[in-house]
Amino acid sequence: MTITKPFYLSAILAFALVSCSAPKQLVSVDPAKxxxxxxxxxxxxxxxxxxxxxxxxxxxxxxxxxxxxxxxxxxxxxxxxxxxxxxxxxxxxxxxxxxxxxxxxxxxxxxxxxxxxxxxxxxxxxxxxxxxxxxxxEQLELTRIVKKGNDGSIQYENALAELKVKQAELEPQKQQLDLILGAEAAVAKHLGKSNYTLAEVKAIQTTEPGLLQSQNIIVQVMTSIGGDKAKFDQEIGNYKDYVYDQLNYNLNTEFNGRKLVGDNPDDINDKNYxxxxxxxxxxxxxxxxxxxxxxxxxxxxxxxxxxxxxxxxxxxxxxxxxxxxxxxxxxxxxxxxxxxxxxxxxxxxxxxxxxxxxxxxxxxxxxxxxxxxxxxxxxxxxxxxxxxxxxxxxxxxxxxxxxxxxxxxxxxxxxxxxxxxxxxxxxxxxxxxxxxxxxxxxxxxxxxxxxxxxxxxxxxxxxxxxxxxxxxxxxxxxxxxxxxxxxxxxxxxxxxxxxxxxxxxxxxxxxxxxxxxxxxxxxxxxxxxxxxxxxx
CATH class of the missing domain: 3.40.50.200 (Peptidase S8/S53 domain)
Structure with a gap:
């Protein structure tokens, strides 16, 4: 499946960086109009x-x-x-x-x-x-190609190069996600609840550097998506799935999702599955x-x-x-x-x-x-x-x-x-x-x-x-x-x-x-x- 980056990703990345009788005519509007x-x-x-x-x-x-x-x-x-x-x-x-x-x-x-x-x-x-x-x-197809080993083909070379690019792109996303998740946990612990408001986060009074950083992160991210904590939880959760699914499955050459199916996916005549x-x-x-x-x-x-x-x-x-x-x-x-x-x-x-x-x-x-x-x-x-x-x-x-x-x-x-x-x-x-x-x-x-x-x-x-x-x-x-x-x-x-x-x-x-x-x-x-x- 072609993976679409979640629509909220840009906000998180911004933080990091007729009549029936009449004959019917086709609607034909002059392009100039x-x-x-x-x-x-x-x-x-x-x-x-x-x-x-x-x-x-x-x-x-x-x-x-x-x-x-x-x-x-x-x-x-x-x-x-x-x-x-x-x-x-x-x-x-x-x-x-x-x-x-x-x-x-x-x-x-x-x-x-x-x-x-x-x-x-x-x-x-x-x-x-x-x-x-x-x-x-499942893995991406390019991951499966790399997993099978170098067969000397251009396909393998292209897949390997693209896999390395995707893995390199994933690492900073994981880092910023983990930073946000850590900040969310710290703020929730300080406030004694997970269902807090943006106003409550802004009202935190602290000189402790770690908590202060967490406060700033959560304020920025929540503000960028409208300040709604439920929406924040949903979108961060979806972003977490997006990042970790790639890390654990899609781009992981060691993962074998087909084992549960039990067939040979390279044999079109193996249909009993x-x-x-x-x-x-x-x-x-x-x-x-x-x-x-x-x-x-x-x-x-x-x-x-x-x-x-x-x-x-x-x-x-x-x-x-x-x-x-x-x-x-x-x-x-x-x-x-x-x-x-x-x-x-x-x-x-x-x-x-x-x-x-x-x-x-x-x-x-x-x-x-x-x-x-x-x-x-x-x-x-x-x-x-x-x-x-x-x-x-x-x-x-x-x-x-x-x-x-x-x-x-x-x-x-x-x-x-x-x-x-x-x-x-x-x-x-x-x-x-x-x-x-x-x-x-x-x-x-x-x-x-x-x-x-x-x-x-x-x-x-x-x-x-x-x-x-x-x-x-x-x-x-x-x-x-x-x-x-x-x-x-x-x-x-x-x-x-x-x-x-x-x-x-x-x-x-x-x-x-x-x-x-x-x-x-x-x-x-x-x-x-x-x-x-x-x-x-």
């Missing part, structure tokens, strides 16, 4: 933020996907067929209050009888399959997949959490194949094939990595999905890099070479602020290898144990686009996967703004310089175009 549209000067409300990806640029000056407009207009009163959307991810809390009604159930499997009733090779796969078994944490526990060994580790599923399918307008793009028309199939670290090519290839063979028409892949030793297995699976008319929607990645030059696997082309399959939609991430900061500052981009952009910053959706959170990443942009794809396939089932891909790309809202290029060095760019379409996903437009194509 879009550039001069008045920006939203009032702060976006919490209610808007919870579902900003459903709003409309021309009506709300918020660069959402016009989902509400689609439901209120073109979809009103229309009938749809249910579409299975496979979520290849970290697992899904299928018991979540806002997802229970949208989880796919295998109609040909008898639960709990320990038999493979449908003869698909998986025993009791009632809601999908867990290709990771009881495993949870995993289990049917699609949540995973613990619900908390299914956070990423649960959030992704919620973006697509959490129930609309029920007063809970956010709204799913396609909740009325989808069933979510769970394929657990993405650990806390990088996924194995074998698991992804088999998960894609499982989804295809069990009826999925859209597969969402909110994962990715820079190295793929057995990429051909995945490429073959993608081509298999194409042959069965299944759309694969994939996150572009969160490294703020040009993936035309720095690949993010899996992909559908090598560098700038022609695509080997026409069923892959690669999605970059948008910010909720219309203007120069429209592109998410972490999002990968590519004039050849990123097809379109969709909302991916501060997306509110389901998380385990009946909770809801804001998360960000191209991991969130991908299911937003996948939700639109599911709507098209549900309401216009005669259209092929390739047609759905082209519809989403062709019908998007074109923008000609000067934008800040993602990455530390920034620079100026335009949407058509960092994506194939030069557009942002627009569900209303996509469904209008789909209706037109379906009539043909």
């Amino acid at each position: 879009i550039d001069t549209m008045p920006l939203k000067t009032t702060k976006i409300t919490n209610k808007q933020l919870e579902r900003w990806s459903h709003l409309d640029l021309t009506q709300d000056t918020i660069p959402g996907m016009s989902v509400d407009r689609a439901y209120q207009g073109i979809l009103k009163g229309k009938k749809a067929t249910k579409v299975i959307v496979a979520v290849v991810d970290s697992g899904i809390d299928i018991e979540h209050e806002d997802l229970q009604g949208v989880i796919w159930t295998n109609p040909n499997e008898i639960p709990g009888n320990k038999k493979d009733d449908d003869n698909n090779g998986y025993i009791d796969d009632v809601h999908g399959w867990n290709f990771l078994g009881d495993s949870d944490n 995993g289990n049917n526990n699609v949540i995973g060994p613990k619900k908390e580790s299914a956070k990423h997949g649960t959030h992704v599923a919620g973006i697509i399918a959490q129930v609309r307008n029920n007063g809970k959490g956010g709204d799913g793009v396609a909740s009325d028309v989808v069933k979510i199939m769970t394929c657990r194949a993405v650990p806390n670290g990088d996924e194995y090519d074998k698991d992804i290839a088999l998960a894609i094939r499982y989804a295809v063979d069990n009826g999925a028409k859209v597969i969402n892949g909110s994962f990715g990595k820079s190295y793929s030793p057995n990429k051909q297995w995945v490429f073959d699976a993608i081509k298999y999905a194409e042959s069965k008319d299944v759309l694969f929607v994939h996150a572009a990645g969160n490294d703020a890099k040009d993936i035309d030059k720095n690949p993010n696997f899996p992909n559908d082309a090598e560098g700038t070479a022609p695509e080997f399959a026409d069923n892959v939609l690669t999605v970059g991430a948008l910010n909720y602020e219309y203007g120069s900061a429209l592109l998410a500052n972490f999002s990968n981009y590519g004039k050849v290898n990123v097809d379109v952009f969709a909302p991916g910053v501060k997306i509110y959706a389901t998380t385990p144990n009946n909770s809801y959170e804001y998360l960000e990443g191209t991991s969130m942009a991908s299911p937003n686009a996948a939700g639109v794809a599911a709507l098209i396939r549900a309401y216009y089932p005669s259209l092929t996967a390739s047609q759905v891909k082209r519809i989403i790309m062709d019908s998007g809202t074109p923008l000609n703004n000067t934008l800040v290029l993602p990455g530390e060095n920034g620079g100026e760019t335009k949407l058509n310089q960092v994506s194939v379409s030069g557009k942002i996903v627009n569900a209303y437009n996509a469904l209008l175009l789909a209706e037109k194509m379906a009539k043909k």
Whole structure:
């Protein structure tokens, strides 16, 4: 899984350093007019933020996907067929209050009888399959390459060099984290409680150097995140997980997360592994997949959490194949094939990595999905890099070479602020290898144990686009996967703004310089175009 630095990291690092009778037309705003549209000067409300990806640029000056407009207009009163959307991810809390009604159930499997009733090779796969078994944490692929030893390849040399860089970057982060954690403990001990306020910390009177330093640290960090201690605890806890997961698992060449699975990950024919526990060994580790599923399918307008793009028309199939670290090519290839063979028409892949030793297995699976008319929607990645030059696997082309399959939609991430900061500052981009952009910053959706959170990443942009794809396939089932891909790309809202290029060095760019379409996903437009194509 492509690791996104927690959104609060910058603060911590700063411390350290239409009418039914009238014919409906595509929303086609002159790019020059879009550039001069008045920006939203009032702060976006919490209610808007919870579902900003459903709003409309021309009506709300918020660069959402016009989902509400689609439901209120073109979809009103229309009938749809249910579409299975496979979520290849970290697992899904299928018991979540806002997802229970949208989880796919295998109609040909008898639960709990320990038999493979449908003869698909998986025993009791009632809601999908867990290709990771009881495993949870994993190394990055580059760590695994280094662990295998020097085989004289350029891949090994590049992986070793990158591993050393990442380890070097991690050390000062660990030092500053430990400093903050130590300061927090010292302040809590002095005040005699852990749930203190910023005012109480500021009020500490001391001449003891160590406590004085701790006081200053906590004041600075709490101030930078708004002074809320509960938020401080949550964000420092998440930052701790981020740092120590890399230290203990992702970048640790001595760690062996695959031992719990019991298979040979380098043998694609060794398929007798995993289990049917699609949540995973613990619900908390299914956070990423649960959030992704919620973006697509959490129930609309029920007063809970956010709204799913396609909740009325989808069933979510769970394929657990993405650990806390990088996924194995074998698991992804088999998960894609499982989804295809069990009826999925859209597969969402909110994962990715820079190295793929057995990429051909995945490429073959993608081509298999194409042959069965299944759309694969994939996150572009969160490294703020040009993936035309720095690949993010899996992909559908090598560098700038022609695509080997026409069923892959690669999605970059948008910010909720219309203007120069429209592109998410972490999002990968590519004039050849990123097809379109969709909302991916501060997306509110389901998380385990009946909770809801804001998360960000191209991991969130991908299911937003996948939700639109599911709507098209549900309401216009005669259209092929390739047609759905082209519809989403062709019908998007074109923008000609000067934008800040993602990455530390920034620079100026335009949407058509960092994506194939030069557009942002627009569900209303996509469904209008789909209706037109379906009539043909």
